[in-house]
Amino acid sequence: MLRIETRLIRRSLAGDEADCGDAGLVRISGAYCLLALVDALGHGPEAADVANHAIRFMESHDTLAPCEMLTGMHEALKGTRGAVASVCRLDLETGALAYAGIGNIAAKIFGPRYLSFVNMEGVIGYSMRRSKQFTAELTAGHVLALCSDGVRSGFDPAELNDILRDSADFIAAQIMSRFGKTDDDASCLVARPLP
Numbered sequence: 001m002l003r004i005e006t007r008l009i010r011r012s013l014a015g016d017e018a019d020c021g022d023a024g025l026v027r028i029s030g031a032y033c034l035l036a037l038v039d040a041l042g043h044g045p046e047a048a049d050v051a052n053h054a055i056r057f058m059e060s061h062d063t064l065a066p067c068e069m070l071t072g073m074h075e076a077l078k079g080t081r082g083a084v085a086s087v088c089r090l091d092l093e094t095g096a097l098a099y100a101g102i103g104n105i106a107a108k109i110f111g112p113r114y115l116s117f118v119n120m121e122g123v124i125g126y127s128m129r130r131s132k133q134f135t136a137e138l139t140a141g142h143v144l145a146l147c148s149d150g151v152r153s154g155f156d157p158a159e160l161n162d163i164l165r166d167s168a169d170f171i172a173a174q175i176m177s178r179f180g181k182t183d184d185d186a187s188c189l190v191a192r193p194l195p
C-alpha cells in the first residue's frame with residue numbers, strides 16, 4: 001500500500017486565507033486518495049464561496065472518477081461565477097493515478113519521468129465540454145504538484161530536482177516562494193509517495 005504525504009499551501013491576495021478563491025482537497029476513501037485543486041474566477045469572499053462549494057461537492061462525492069467529478073461539479077456550480085479545477089484519483093494499492101482538469105491549473109509529476117497533464121479549456125459551472133481523463137503512475141521518487149495560475153508554471157522541471165527528496169511541506173513552500181506570483185490568489189498542492 002502506497003503511503004503518501006501531502007501539503008496544501010494557499011496564499012490569498014486579500015491577505016485573509018478565508019477569502020482565498022483557491023481551495024484544495026486531500027481525502028482518502030478506502031484504497032483511493034482524492035486530490036484536487038480549485039481556483040474560482042476572480043478573488044475575494046465571493047470567489048472563496050464558490051471554491052468552498054466545489055470542495056464540498058467533491059467531499060460528498062468522493063468516489064467519483066475525475067471526469068465524472070468535473071461533470072458533477074459543473075452542475076453544482078451553475079449560476080455561480082465558475083471555477084477551474086484539477087482532480088486526481090490515486091489508487092493507493094497500485095500507484096495508478098487518474099486525472100482530469102478544466103482550465104488554467106497546472107498539474108505535473110516531477111522526477112525521473114516528468115509529466116505535465118493537459119487540461120481542457122472551459123469554466124466549470126459556466127461552459128465546459130466533457131473533460132478527457134488521463135492516467136499516469138505516481139511512484140516513490142516522483143512528486144505530484146497541482147498549482148493554480150497564481151504560480152508561474154513555465155519553469156524548467158529540473159529546477160525542482162534538488163528538492164524532490166525533501167518533505168511535501170518543504171517542496172510546496174519552495175514552489176510557492178520560487179514561483180508564486182503576487183497579483184492573484186496562489187495555491188499549490190503537493191503529494192509525495194514515501195519510500
Ligand SMILES: [Mn+2]
Pocket residue numbers: 039148149150184185
Ligand atoms: Mn487564479
